[in-house]
Amino acid sequence: MKISKLAVAGTLESSDCMVTIEPAKKGIDLELDSVVIRQYGRRIREVAMETLDRLEVKNARVTIVDKGALDCTIKARIECAAARASEFEGRVSWGGTIR
Amino acid sequence: MINAVGRDIPEEIIEITGKEPFQGNLYRDDKPLTLHGPTIRPVMNNEKSKLVANIREALEKCGAHDGMTVSFHHHFREGDLIVNMVMKEIHEMGLKNIRICASSLGKAHSALVPMIEDGTITDIESSGVRGAIGEAISNGKLKGLAIMRSHGGRVRSIATGESHIDIAFIGAPTADDYGNLRGIGGKADCGVLSYAIVDGNHADYCVAITDCLVPYPNFPAHISQTKVDYVCVVDEIGIPSKIATGAAKPTTDQRKLLMAQYCTDVVVNTPWFKDGFSYQTGVGGASIASTQYLAEIMRERNIHMGFGVGGLTKAMCQLLEDGMADVMLDVQDFDLDAVRSLKNVNHHRIPAAVYANPLNKGAVVNKLDYVVLASLEVDVHFNCNVVVGSDGMITGAQGGHPDTAQGAKCAIVICPLLQGRIPAICTDVTTVTTPGESIDVVVTDYGVAVNPARQDILEALKEADCVPLKTIEELRDIAYSIVGEPDKVEFGDRVVGIIEARDGTIMDVVRQIKEV
Structure with a gap:
């Protein structure tokens, strides 16, 4: 998935996260701000990188502002932001199968 | 050295403080000890006036000096103006290395942070701290140690002389010119002065601060003229609307209502629920709802409460009003209904010593059948943490948690399984405040766990088949299956x-927080 414009998904409500994805020249630049960073920072980065990898996003600047979201929420918000940030069109099979 | 709850207490801390590691709940039971008396200046001359013009004059007359200990009570809660008022004056006098011995400190006292940073305040003894002071301590800004004590523990430390108070400042809703103090009748009524009574008994100097001077004698006094050196009149001692922050609306949160129902089911199906039972509960939405559910069953079965105790709320005082409870014993009022209820002849004020001091000849908590408590975290050993957040930051207070939990025959902790992503039921609490040996039942929205040490309670609840019983490990596993197992928070060494x-x-x- 090629990131061609800036896009956002999610909210700053408790138990949600807001994901911003924008184009970048080389590699993934991930910035994380989380209310549970001391306990789950490592896990959130892991989930984010796995999801981006699965979506085949190679170059992007990704900002996650997390308010205690579960892994499934984080994955969904990243998928959505990436889809919005790309020229992706057509049927979307959410939840692990989109490419 | 590893203590009785498995925590490693550094030798260095044992040396500096002269304290022993925790050895179990009954370690000091029946062991002789000597109490401490203050050094006082008798007032024999009947021409002496106790009135002073301002706080500065009071400080000077009491011989305020570097390194002294000053004490405060927290009955004005988030509306307290006394601590900041006195500390501002001490700061302006340029005094250093001050130890604060407060019954609690909260968000109202953020103004102390710069005084911690510049060395005016170097030691804090309190039930706990919230807000900016907690963050300052966790970030290592306090030069000395913060000592967190339960309400009963504070009385013990002052009465035994472990904590010696040079000057006690007692905010009093009404006072006369000779130092008779009452919690009612003024502009900022807090109802009782229970936490300050030990200060009056053991501090060398005692200064009353009031915004409502009344004619002598202000009787019946809650703190007597015989304890008070000076009386200072100021414009305002507290903000009334912030004193009564416990006046919570009845909750509509289904999760809390479910836990309230489970809690009530536990109470009514255990052997102590019979005519004359005793009960303490808190101010959280679930606690108040469970008191209301309990009242319905008490009516149905015609069971009366012998006595209720604690920080009191409208829900508890209503039981007295309705004739369903015989007596209320009061150390703190969380709302104005509780303050008003003090007019009832069966609503009694009790000092914190009577309520919870572990080292007197038996406190009221020892006579409790049930206590319903909350907790930030509970671990699989039933240890509770009510002081340090799961992120390692100091953010709460012991209050009467360890006192009542040890005293009560059945100590119930209500705790939602998850707080956002944070699992409240975990493998090891961040910091132990109440030992697992004091905790009997844990109520969550996913089920109820009984401490295996209490087979009697487990049998009673199995027999009644009233709540979904789980082991504490099962509850933790459910939590971790939803949110994932958290990484251990990293701390610094200090x-x-x-x-x-x-x-x-x-x-x-509690160790210093590590930057992330």
Whole structure:
């Protein structure tokens, strides 16, 4: 998935996260701000990188502002932001199968 | 050295403080000890006036000096103006190395942070701290140690002389010119002065601060003229609307209502629920709802409460009003209904010593059948943490948690399984405040766990088949299956605070937070 414009998904409500994805020249630049960073920072980065990898996003600047979201929420918000940030069109099979 | 709840207490801390590691709940039971008396200046001359023009004059007359200990009570809660008022004056006098011995400190006292940073305040003894002061301590800004004590533990430390108060400042809703103090009748009524009574008994100097001077004698006095050196009249001692912050609306949160129902089911199906039972509960939405559910069943079965105790709310005082409870014993009022209820002849004020001091000849908590408590975290050993957040930051207070939990025959902790992503039921609490040996039942929205040490309770609840019983490990596993197992929070090496057990031993230490 090629990131061609800036896009956002999610909210700053408790138990949600807001994901911003924008184009970048080389590699993934991930910035994380989380209310549970001391306990789950490592896990959130892991989930984010796995999801981006699965979506085949190679170059992007990704900002996650997390308010205690579960892994499934984080994955969904990243998928959505990436889809919005790309020229992706057509049927979307959410939840692990989109490419 | 590893203590009785498995916490490693550094030798260095044992040396500096002269305290022992926690040895178990009954370690000091029946062991002789000597109490401490203050050094006082008798007032024999009947021409002496106790009135002073301002706080500065009071400080000077009491011989305020570097390194002294000043004390405060927290009945004005988030509306307290006394602590900041006195500390501002001490700061302006340029005094250093001050120890604060407060019954609690909260968000109202953020103005102390710059005084911690510049060395005016170097030591803090309190039930706990919230907000900016907690963050300052966790960030290592306090030069000395923060000692967190339960309400009973504070009385013990002052009465035994472990904590010696040079000057006590007692905010009083009404006072006369000779120092008779009452919690009612003024502009900022807090109802009782229970936490300050030990200060009056053991501090060398005692200064009353009021915004409502009344004619002599202000009787019946809650703190007597015989304890008070000076009386200072100021414009305002507290903000009334912020004193009564416990006046919570009945909750509509289904999760809390479910836990309230489980809690009530536990109470009514255990052997102590019979005519004349005793009960304490808190101010959270679930606690108040469970008191209301309990009242319905008490009516149905015609069971009366012998006595209720604690920080009181409208829900508890209503039981007295309705004739369903015989007596209320009051150490603190969380709302104005509780303050008004003090007019009832069966609503009694009691000093914190009577309520919870572990080292007197038996406190009221020892006579409790049930206590319903909350907790930030509970671990699989039933240890509770009510002081340090799961992120390692100091953010709460012991209050009467360890006192009532040890005293009550059945101590119930209500705790939602998850707080956002944070699992409240975990493998090891961040910091132990109340030992698992005091905790009997844990109520969550996913089920109820009984401490295996209490087979009697487990049998009673199995028999009644009233709540979904789980083991504490099962509850933790459900939590981790939803949110994932959290990484252990990393701390620095420096110990910034001590969680003191009721009896003065060390339950746990709090370390400086590490930057992320």
